[in-house]
Amino acid sequence: MTHGAFTLSRNAFGKLVYTPAEGGQAEEVVPVRAFPIHAESEHISLVGPGGHEVAWISRLADLPGDVARLIREELGRREFMPEILRIVSVASYITPTTWTVETHRGETQLWLKSEQDIRRISSSKLLISDGHGIHFLIRDLERLDRNSRRILDRFL
Numbered sequence: 001m002t003h004g005a006f007t008l009s010r011n012a013f014g015k016l017v018y019t020p021a022e023g024g025q026a027e028e029v030v031p032v033r034a035f036p037i038h039a040e041s042e043h044i045s046l047v048g049p050g051g052h053e054v055a056w057i058s059r060l061a062d063l064p065g066d067v068a069r070l071i072r073e074e075l076g077r078r079e080f081m082p083e084i085l086r087i088v089s090v091a092s093y094i095t096p097t098t099w100t101v102e103t104h105r106g107e108t109q110l111w112l113k114s115e116q117d118i119r120r121i122s123s124s125k126l127l128i129s130d131g132h133g134i135h136f137l138i139r140d141l142e143r144l145d146r147n148s149r150r151i152l153d154r155f156l
Helices: 065-078 146-153
Strands: 006-010 016-020 026-033 042-047 053-059 084-090 097-103 106-112 118-120 126-129 135-138
Touching: 006 065, 016 053, 026 053, 026 065, 042 065, 084 135, 084 146
Parallel strands: none
Antiparallel strands: 006 016, 016 026, 026 042, 042 053, 084 097, 097 106, 118 126, 126 135
16 A cells, blocks of 8 residues: 555554554554665555555655654664674684674674675675574674774675
């Protein structure tokens, strides 16, 4: 369904409720990004509990501020993707190996099984999948410090 006039609110349990202008409701809708890394604020589907799309949002910027805020909050709860700010150290330059990284949520370790688990998303973005299924994002290679880039270059 193409985005039109609708309201979005939370029910007593904190779940999103979608109400289209023409009436009716969809309880417990979930926002899902079509392109989560490339277009974080675009191409979002609101999906009902049965897995059916109830609304399509081309751009969050086109929505009223309170509706966009609710969608961003819900996406933040659902999507756990730590952003790597710095690579502190690596146990070895031969995979599998353990990396110690500083993320926007604090310092942690990730287990890199192979170099193929580092995927280039764009010229400046990388997605690293660790051996436990957690995806780490490097949003901008140029913003990494020199030592982090040097370590990363050994694996690319």
